[in-house]
Amino acid sequence: MNGAESLVRTLVAGGVDVCFANPGTSEMHFVAALDRVEGMRCVLGLFEGIVTGAADGYYRMKGTPASTLLHLGPGLANGLANLHNAKKANSGIVNIVGQHAVYHIEHNAPLTSDIEGLARPMSQWVRTSPSAKTVAADGAAAIAAASGAQAQIATLILPADTAWNEADGIAKVPAPEQRANFHAPAVDTAAKLAKEGETTLLLLTGSALTEQGLALAEQIAGKTGCKVISQTYNPRMARGRGRFFVERVPYVVDSALPVLKNFKNIVLIEANDPVAFFAYPNKPSMLKAEGCNVHRMTANGENSVAALEALASAVGAKPSDVKPQKHAELVKPTGKLDHASVAAAIAAGIPENAIVIDESITTGRGFFPVTAGAAPHDWLQNMGGSIGFSTPVAVGAAVACPDRKVICMVGDGSAMYTPQSLWTQARENLDVTTIVFANRNYQILKGEFDNVGAGAMGSRALDMLTLDRPHLDWVSLAKGMGVPGVAVTTAEEFSKALADANAAQGPKLIEVLM
């Protein structure tokens, strides 16, 4: 068998059985090996940002890595923005990038570039395999790096001759590192702080935001009086009826400061010390109150549910300590589409066990409380802030969970970075409903222009922040990629479009004309 086949067989044997791909000439032996090896599902994306974003979505829902297949430096470059988002989400990806044959690189052919240099800023693990004899073992090492407690973006660079030369066979993947439990002294300290009551904040993200983690946090809060809030953005959160609703730290600095100013103690449960998304003149970078005592209970890779169990036990919290929560009632809104009616329609329209991908930006700022009483669902957010995240992540989530409806909520500006996702959704008949909020603006930037104190906006600045002239027509764009779409202009139409999409299977697009 050649190197490409040894790698594909190693991937499949190592449990990596999905490959999101946009291959070129240097990857043709890898593509050929797909025909000879059973068990690898290969999903084509027409742009590399779809490929890497899909791998992120897949990991978040499956907990194990998919592989990618990208074409040389520029192919990797096109995938970097969503690798950035995936890295910030602590997702694991076996990111395979083709390279010229080793002996060809020195001749500086048109596609030659510094692939390792490009990979490093968005990968924690980078290796160029030197020969066909090493490709399988390097692939196994990449799987190990992308798996286990501290999953990484593992970029494996594959020179073409290492794919076509003779290999020695497949390699065994080292058992993934066991997820570290937690540090008992860190829990003891957290228990002391929790007992201080309402001046202590438990700040949650990561594995703490499962149904079980949230329930434990609720018991602790009920027992001690401490508060529970999640990060502004979280890789995945269990939400809806029967789950504990937590507020998030607000995105806007002037809204976040009053929320955090009352806490003398912040206990970080996988979360980061709260930081402003951007810097603004005369506003602080760090959002906690001056003198606030920040204590880390768990870090990424630790078992926050186990730690919360230990914390509950240390403070004597029991299931009966839970304070009842009253969720917003679900109502079908009527009349014109505004932020409130859109939010209500979504809350009523999220189907049981849905996966909600949220890149709704300004339109969605109010979605969170209103959807607390929706049918149970998972809520995925953008961790790296690079827009064009949601539609590719929806592809990967749908591939990972073919029996769950994916609801992808996206602003029109964001959706235009990676519209090619729709084609892959059509080709694979993925069960994704894409909701595009068409306010025809980079609406967030109008707020940010003001936030950074840039003064009064003139016509040239305004031109950089608007998406009108011409209007984007999302129904036509979707049709162009084989996805049926509908535009809605009233709350009733929107609710009906959501109900229709829920009743059917396969990709749909709803353009919400704001």
Add this chain to the structure above:
Amino acid sequence: MNGAESLVRTLVAGGVDVCFANPGTSEMHFVAALDRVEGMRCVLGLFEGIVTGAADGYYRMKGTPASTLLHLGPGLANGLANLHNAKKANSGIVNIVGQHAVYHIEHNAPLTSDIEGLARPMSQWVRTSPSAKTVAADGAAAIAAASGAQAQIATLILPADTAWNEADGIAKVPAPEQRANFHAPAVDTAAKLAKEGETTLLLLTGSALTEQGLALAEQIAGKTGCKVISQTYNPRMARGRGRFFVERVPYVVDSALPVLKNFKNIVLIEANDPVAFFAYPNKPSMLKAEGCNVHRMTANGENSVAALEALASAVGAKPSDVKPQKHAELVKPTGKLDHASVAAAIAAGIPENAIVIDESITTGRGFFPVTAGAAPHDWLQNMGGSIGFSTPVAVGAAVACPDRKVICMVGDGSAMYTPQSLWTQARENLDVTTIVFANRNYQILKGEFDNVGAGAMGSRALDMLTLDRPHLDWVSLAKGMGVPGVAVTTAEEFSKALADANAAQGPKLIEVLM
């Protein structure tokens, strides 16, 4: 004035009066400065690959750099593939990338990444400006680096506080380096080789491919019997009636080897020693014959027209030495669309003084000889091999030359990498006719699969190389971005659509169903 304004004023004073932009929060002060400074045209792209590709096209037609405005590391990452193509084309770009305020970087907010690390593989010049006091001078240095004889991709990273803090005023741009003329001994050697006649090849690219450079090469060939061929891909070539037609080195290795095997001497006029685009098993990387003597007459940055004048003089060539060339006759084809009829329709349909951007890949392999007798035009190609090049380059060429028709020829696979170009063409009412060749395949990869000896193709491999299931509908995609489109299925329809587009002004799309 703040740092942003000092930079914008420095750019305008330094002749950089176009900014292709996709800004975010950290760039809002730069955007605000656009309203206060007269003379900067700011063109919005909805994806960063449009922005950087447009800057490449602008430079190729104007010969002076445009600026870009990109949002932090991921925004730069999205623009890298077309920066790669621009770098390989020796284009100059003042590539401005926003960054967090200096004091905010250490807090690792979601969008934080190693921007300099990302920039270096695709930039020859990288600098982070440390303060508002230095931004103007750093901008001036970036203009100098992106201008003159050896224009570069100059990436200037602009922390947000350097934009909003108080600056000292504008900076003066150093006079660009004069283009080096040429080395007389290199011309003397070339003259000796040219006199050897038909076993000597003059291999041309860059400034040698102007109308004047081609005419001189034709005189030298007529006098000495040496051959003249251009690189496979060239940044820009003067073509059409009245210009000297030169063949290009074929892309396919098995076609290139017989062309080059008869040459004992190759004289490089800005060109690279011919290298295979990719490595293939059991085929050479370098395409010249064994023992071939390769001599460089001029390098990028030298004046090849002046060197060709000197060479003509050294071999005693005069205008009357030109051998007459018979160009293919222009005919309006009829009947079904195939490679021959499509080529004939394009040759007849290129209007006077057009700018032709060629990313037609397999469909266009036969376009070159047939279009030799078309109306005079410039022909621009992809120098870095990263697809998604042509539609953004068309944007920049049209901004640079508002009085010339731009014909953008692109395969459907390539066009899907950067479809957002169409929206910018609509917004700016750019005079671009985009011709999408819809063969619904990555057709080139079907050939490459065979070329690399990957064996027989099975269904899973085939799935990675086809764009059917579903069909892309380019007329709908164009409509979605405000560009009128038409699909054609016969040669007559195609010719009429081209004539209609030539008779009108503004963006059009023609989908050629192959």
